[in-house]
Amino acid sequence: MTINDHKAHLITLGKFLGQFQLTNSSPDAEVPANEEFFHLFNEKIDFAVNHNGWFNRENIVFALQQWSEALTPENLKLWLGKYDLSGSGGKTVGIVMAGNIPLVGFHDFLSVLVTGHTVQVKQSSNDQILLPVLVEYLKHLDKRYEDRIKFTKDKLEDFDAVIATGSNNTARYFEYYFKGKPSIIRKNRNSVAILTGNETKEDLKALGEDIFRYYGLGCRNISKLYVPENYNFDTFFEAIYEWNPIINQNKYANNYDYNKAVYLMSEFKLLDNGFLMLKEDKSFGSPIATLFYETYSTKEELNRLLEGNSEKIQCVVRNSNEKDSVRFGYTQKPQLWDYADNIDTIDFLSQL
Template sequence: MNLRQRIELLGRLGDYMSSADPAWLEAKERAFALNHWFVPEFTDLAVGNIVNHFLQPSLLDTWTARYPGLGKGPARNVGVVMAGNIPLVGFHDFLSVFVSGHRQTIKLSSKDNVLLPHLVGMLREWAPELASTIVFSDLLKGCDAYIATGSNNSARYFEYYFGRYPSLIRRNRTSVAVLDGSETPGELDKLADDIHQYFGLGCRNVTKIYVPTGYDFIPLLSSLKRYSWFFDHHKYKNNYDYQLAIYLMNNQFYMTNDSIVLLEHKDLFSPIGTLYYEYYQYQPSLAGNPDVQCVVGHGGLPFGAAQQPLLEDYADGVDTLAFLAKI
């Protein structure tokens, strides 16, 4: 199968993912039944972003055209370790290996082990020759290269086992927003999306905001109320209650709108149900910070765009397709 055929097949997959095919609807329902963080609203959001930003043939043509050597070398077996924090979070890695012409052996997270196998099953149904080129396995022995995504702790194990092979190893990352106080209500509503979509579990979710000294939090707290329905989600509510109890016991100053807690803190990574903030006198410089995936705000990524990555928005800023073109 050449690159043109692969892109056409991906376009067909995008059409399927946009459909109301009963088998696809059942797969999404089953994913939610096995992982209650995968609520239908956010699964559909992830699917829509993949269809609109990844699986359009014209976009795939432009993307792959930048790598003239793609698929011209020998096909290698790439082991892919996928995370499971948000629905189909590993799809870009799957897509990258697929268009590169390499074979792949995928180790799925137990949190997200329904959606991608279903989609791969459709590809195999349309093109049976793919059966031997896309394999799911709990063991990744004997691969020629590796792409592994996980926590900082698991990254140490990945480096130990995979370090002697060509590899991309990804660690914890998060996103931040830098506010200047001039944000419109519409921009704050979009910032609420950047913070709350996927319950804040993604590396592109804003978990901390930087605000100027004397910042008025009332408009932001009002915008964040758009997600007050999170309190109907028992997992989120349990996390919120737990964190709030800790802040109360420690006599820490906090703000809340009864859907999220705002806490002044130096760290970038805030727990579920909490948004950290930090005052600044001069706008902070976050360029090159290895823990930061996106910076949202005026002069950075537009508000509301954090969870709408494009094909060129590689995790950790490392060009996956360039890596695959060289192995």
């Protein structure tokens, strides 16, 4: 299968994913195999919501729309055009997927396919409904995928390389179990936003998307703010207030209530608007319904701090043209070439 074959199939897959909406989804007559797959996948979205209490249709559809917008001819050309994949392929690559947000391991999955390898997937039990249907859709488009994609519920076996995502604790297990094999082992990372006090209300409203999308469960969600000394949070709280219905989600509300009780019993100082707590803390990973913050005095001081903690940080959001900065509202809209942990997955796979 050539790289052009892969691109053509992914473009079609992108069009398929783009059909699904929050309400009133309807099949596009120009999308192949809708008779077999449209209603099936629409039902599986509902199954996924029932299977995982952290998933809802809004977030699943958001993820599908982001993938639909990513899988275009222009984006695929920009993503893959700089690599020489003529000699790539022929290996079996295992992927151990996380399950914190919908289709979180999809980029690794597609990367293995386009580099010509066979993929062996071990899904998280929290996100095991959607991907198998998309795999069947790809197989329908091209039967050569039949021998290229395998799922396992047991440990990975007979693989040449591995991409595994988990917590810092599971990463130690991965590093031991997969020693001797080429690997990408992903650990905990968190994302931060830098405020100067000069942000517009629209900037801060967009930041709400970065904080609350997927209930804050993703590594690209903002879990910490850096603010100037004596920063006034009133405008921030006003701008993000449109996200207040999030407190009606039971699991989120339970986390909010539990963490608030713990903080109050410990007599921590909090800023609270009824659905989000702000706590001054030097750590990066804040609990659900909590956002840590830390003050800074100079830009140079802050840049040194971020550089010294670069292995803990996934995204840095700020109004800046600085390298690797992400615009407000875009952490959950990564491009195909925005690699997790800044590790070039295609380069790794092409050299196996």
